[in-house]
Amino acid sequence: MHGIPSLIGDGGRVQDLVGIGFGPSNLALAVALREAGAGLACRFLEKRETFVWHGNMLLDGSRMQISFLKDLVSLRDPTSRYSFLSYLHGQGRLQDFINLRTFYPSRREFNDYLAWVAADFDDLCDYGLEATAIEPARVGEAVPHVRVHARDRAGRERSWLARNVVIGAGATPRIPDAFDGLVRRGGGTGPLVVHSNDYLAVAEELARAGRVAVVGLGQSAAEIFLDLHGRGVAVDIIGRGPAMRPADSSPFANQVFDAGYTNYLYGLPPAERADLLRAFHNTNYAVVDPDLIDAVYGIFYQQKVEGTARHAMLTRHEVVAARSGSNGGDRGGPVLDLASLDGGGRHERRYGAVVLATGYRRRIHEELLQPMERWLAGGEVGRDYRLPTVPGCTVGLYLQGCCEATHGLSDTLLSILPIRAQEIAAALTADADRGRGQQIRKTTSAQ
Ligand SMILES: Cc1cc2nc3c(=O)[nH]c(=O)nc-3n(C[C@H](O)[C@H](O)[C@H](O)COP(=O)(O)OP(=O)(O)OC[C@H]3O[C@@H](n4cnc5c(N)ncnc54)[C@H](O)[C@@H]3O)c2cc1C
Ligand SMILES: NC(=O)c1ccc[n+]([C@@H]2O[C@H](COP(=O)([O-])OP(=O)(O)OC[C@H]3O[C@@H](n4cnc5c(N)ncnc54)[C@H](OP(=O)(O)O)[C@@H]3O)[C@@H](O)[C@H]2O)c1
DSSP states (O other): OOSSSOOOTTTOESSSSSEOOHHHHHHHHHHHHHTTTTOOEEEEEEESSSOSSSGGOOTTTOOOOTTTTTHHHHTTTOOOSSSSHHHHHHHTTHHHHHHOOOOOOOOHHHHHHHHHHTTTTTTEEEEEHHHHEEEEEEEEEEEEEEEEEETTTTTOEEEEESSEEEEOOOOOEOOOOGGTTTOOOOOOOOSSEEEGGHHHHHHHHHTTTEEEEEESSSSSHHHHHHHHHHOOOEEEESSSSSOOBBOOHHHHHHHGGGGHHHHHHHTHHHHHHHHHHHHGGGGGGSSSSSSHHHHHHHHHHHHHHHHHHOOOEEEEEEEEEEEEEOSSTTTSSSSEEETTTOOOOOEEEESSEEEEEOOOEEOOHHHHGGGGGGGGGOOOOOSSSSSOTTBBBEEEEEEEOOHHHHHGGGGGTTTOOOOOOOEHHHHHHHHHHHHHHHHHHHHHHHH
């Protein structure tokens, strides 16, 4: 697995914490640790070359789906210098922002805010390094540390010894089975079938490709439809659902994203948690901001007024198979075999390109933790986001963003970042204090 000899990342020193991923979750943790004066030795590993927040979806006009008050710090400490308001003030835009009269800045501005905070933590983060595995560093049968392996783009490997690891690595694209092996990733070639996660990287190519199929009826699908429309592209929106439906962001429903709700949900038996997650699914998944639905509907209405049929909305349709054609306009592009869910009728359509706005999976932690399998006790993640380990393994393995089933719908979002960061920071600090206590006791008894 690790063909090139591994270089120790930091002179063989044991880190109190290695964070995997430096998106908003681990960035919020870095801020919380600094503001708590935790004094832990930390490294964060980020596979991107620089900080960016879902860069290929920073579309013109795309807005935040959460109040700017749910920034990296304010719920924990509204006086923090890392708040969104502090950023605005620092940029000389506070008054101008107030005049916008909105809680929902553009995603580009929020990305700029996050990058502004991240810049202050450059000394803690190694960019351009992808963590590949977390392995036990055994001392006999005990596992006091893990070794975190990472690789840069040139294939060079580095590793770090750590007492604790916090995985905040986000998600990977969910690719429907029909598209297995067809999807173009990270600047590759082949048929123009991409996930929404790569959208902007190929948007210009898409605009020249001919008719584009956008699969999915969620927020990404709606935003990409509007962007393609603006580029003059003809689009078929294809979805299994009966309609593009609104996200429920009404105030009582929105309380599921309150920090206190995590305690409530975590305290319930698994089956009841699952019921509640289902009940509130439409606050986040396969739903679209109502203003955006109006915009999409307006475009479809206008084409009726004009008597044109540029775009099509194929709801209640499933893509049962897909095959590639050679590229070069929709005559040679991917072919989709579509089944109507009303009666099962099938027909094939050839497109210039396909965008899969089919959402995400959160499994990166499972792959990274495979070498630790023997030391994981099983059972659910703790309220403090720590995975249970077997006796003898004292390493703290924490998860951010992949605990929706136990901690609720806010877990994959920005909603409670400052509070979760504070909770994990407290657990890490308590652990470090216990470790220092043991060290002092050992030293004293040796005297
Ligand atoms: C287009 C889009 C818009 C969104 N808008 C909102 C919104 O408005 N409000 C909201 O609350 N939520 C939104 N979300 C949800 C989103 O999950 C959160 O906003 C946020 O990004 C979660 O932060 P994170 O750090 O957990 O994950 P991410 O932001 O995904 O960050 C994870 C980081 O880990 C890195 N990484 C992954 N694997 C490795 C590895 N092996 N080694 C090293 N680094 C690795 C990635 O490069 C990435 O930088 C949006 C999601 C998408 C896709
Ligand atoms: N501006 C913003 O802030 C912004 C922009 C984009 C995204 N986001 C956020 O990012 C997250 C993900 O949103 P998303 O729109 O990317 O994903 P999503 O909400 O998970 O929606 C995925 C869509 O793809 C469909 N789908 C999934 N698997 C499919 C399959 N095999 N075949 C056909 N259709 C399939 C789903 O339909 P089914 O219901 O039939 O499964 C659904 O319509 C959300 O939290 C969202 O709020 C935010």
